[in-house]
Amino acid sequence: MPRQRDRADAARLQLLLAVGTDAHPFDRLLDWLEEWHGDAAALVHLTVQHGHTRPPAVPGAVPFLSHEALQAALAGADLVVCHGGPATILEARRHGRLPIVVPRDPGRGEHVDDHQQLFARRLGAAGMVALCESRQALRDALAVGLADPARFAVAADQGAQAAQRAAVARVGQIVDNLVAAASRPRRPWWRAWTRPVRVDGRNR
Template sequence: MPRQRTGGFHPRPTVLVAVGTDKHRFDRLIGWLDDWYAGSAARPTMVIQYGHSRPPTIPGAVPFLGHGDLQRAMATATLVVCHGGPATILEARRHGHLPIVVPRDPAHAEHVDNHQQLFARRLGAARMVALCESQAALTAALDAGLAQPRSFTVTADADVQAARLAAVARVGHIVEDLVAAAKPRRASARH
């Protein structure tokens, strides 16, 4: 069982960034992170899973992390930044993080539709994530999280919170499955 975050002292903070495994690039987020890191005095340790996106200039970047490596990174991270995927958000919260969420935007060819934006906005309104839909919001969240790590931790009643997050994750998976299933139909409808 993942441990709950206590917000304790971290000699050198670690920021985990996970963009998931979707085939779409998420260069916008990678660029925002590069800009933030270049101007940050904090210089945290960065663990960046960038998927199919362009590699960041920040040290500590890998295309993919296995499940175990991702779990270990979440367990030790000070902050977690992620895309709007339900599974990643659920895992971050299970590890006691209030995830900083930058949803993929189909207007930038980062996904096939806006389901991540809608999902993340709903969770943001419920204060279950720190929603960042602009570079300024991401920069502010990272700076605030490094200055006050406790403000980006969650403790939850394991049964109630786990059930709620499992339901949210299941809805997200259903939406992703529906989107994936609809794509071939659209392609075959053109023939």
């Protein structure tokens, strides 16, 4: 569970960082957080869900949050930083937060494919997330958030919960299908162009 806030924390901005439950490590994002936190420690209270990534050297780090604890952390957060998981992004928006999104990069061993990058870039282009694909982009977004947290607030649409859950389920199914297809052995291309030739009643 996230640690209890003391009086000093009460005056600080609440920042939630969540990397989800994927088994791939996401050291890059936590390295960026550690570096940034060295300059901003007096300004923020952190809750960091680091999953299967090594624990970062910052306060408020926990491997996983229960569903209830995550909902409470989202509800209380002024700023939300997360990976490019569709469920996390939509949950943050449902709680009235424009998430600062750093998608996992399969080229760095952070995921099995590039679906987070594609999804986050599409939402970024639509203004539905603050997309950060570099260390400097993340620092710039956090600087804006510290100066004016309202820049990362969106209207929380409680009536859209069912539609959002359906959208998350649909995206999850698409991703599962892509991953399953990628893991299946593929038939050699030349096999698709060859057909058995019958000679004397036998296939050759």
